[in-house]
Amino acid sequence: MTAPPTIPSSPTATTPSAAPLARIVRGSGPGLLLAHGAGGSARDNWGPLLDDLVTRRTVVAPDFPGSGDSPAEPGELSLDDLADRLVAAADAAGLDTFDLAGYSLGAAVAVRATTRHPGRVRSLLLLAGLAGGSQRFRLLADQAAALAEHPELMARQLLTVVFGRTWVDALPAGRLAELRATLAAAPLPAGFHAQFDLAARADVRAELARIEAPTLVVSTTEDALVAPEQHRALAEGIPGARLVELTAGHLPMVERLPELRELLLGFLAEHPDR
Template sequence: MTKHFAHVVRGSGPGLLLAHGAGGTVAGNFGPILDDLARTHTVVGPDYPGSGDTPRSATPLELDAVADELVAVATDAGLDRFAILGYSLGTAVAVRAATRHPGRVTALILTAGFAHPDNRMRLALDVWRELLDGDRRLLAKFLTLAATGERHLASLSAEAREKAVDELAAFIPAGSPEHVDLVSSVDTRAELAGIAVPTLVVATALDGLVSPALSRELAAGIPGAELAEVAAGHDIGGEAPADWLAVVRRFLGRS
């Protein structure tokens, strides 16, 4: 696996490590809230292999290795201890980082996450993976259908809907096949009871890709975890950035 993930370092203050989602990037998943987070925190955002400027991996990705490399990027950037804000696949990366590096991780914020894919999510992953070998615009249509909240999708004009599909088709990172395969392999259920840091789970209540029930399962499995719900589909950063930022800031202010 490629080491030394490309990354951004922004702001100053307590450490905050970002873990993005499959088929995403730090800019793509956290862009709408990144500047605000950097006003009060030193934010370190690595891109996984095949995303952003990080070269694609020649071998399958493993959760341990991805988690270890994110922690290494944070420590190399000067953060001794830090909270982790994980999104989608990044929630599993964050949980694994906390269990493998308990002396480094001070808090977890797990957004649109899961401890393991349920059957609905596995079917979506199968379609996603197969479409990566074909028509990228068809894949973008599928992901838009699955990941966009019903309310947000209904608000789009035909022109805006087609523009969103085109932009997503152009955005799909080269490393997406490895990312999707990694999602399929995730199972952190046995680790949840051992999480001993303050944890906020943010469920995306209108999510058709990663069910909010999976976020509730995460929260139920982690001792003392808080659960917040935001009325958004999987793309919470695009649909409800202010609401997402508000719950994250409230939690960071207490932890």
């Protein structure tokens, strides 16, 4: 592994001492930094949108430890550390300022990055985002960890909690059976447990009022994993934030890709490089 890049200093930045995160870097123009969700990866969560995004932005999409091409690391993950390493990935790509989009746990990481590195974020998009403080989510995270060694039960959990009821109910029986088998056969990333443990501990509610960047919060209204109340907490806590709802479960990039693409590209168009 190559040595970590030199990170430009910032009044509030904490220079990461850990190895740089593996990342996708594509496109040209103003920067767009992407933060993925727990148990996902940059390509899993943002891949369906990348071809559209790179025509308008220099996209930097890191993999958190134990996801994608980033190896797992010992010990607990820290929201501060992930936020700093996310910004370090933008630094390594030569991005001084950037738009920032965070999905699920990545939304909490994006919030923390915005408050720890003021002035760097031009605009903020939070998708199906985690605000924190939900005992129900902690129970779901514990359940996910318990099911990790039981692929068939995990597949059922994904189909009933992660995917939206409208989308699942509309699937033909054969397609549902095929999807269930695919989910049961898919290996979990090495960082699955550590990332869900962090998601259960993460809480960014107290810092939302400090965010000054224009913010769009996209709420997935049939989300049974990160409940819509969490999305609304983000929108209500960030001054001037706009809330848009999508009828989908926790994976709108699967269930409502055209609408999600339109929302994201439209929001980016509202905030060109300044």
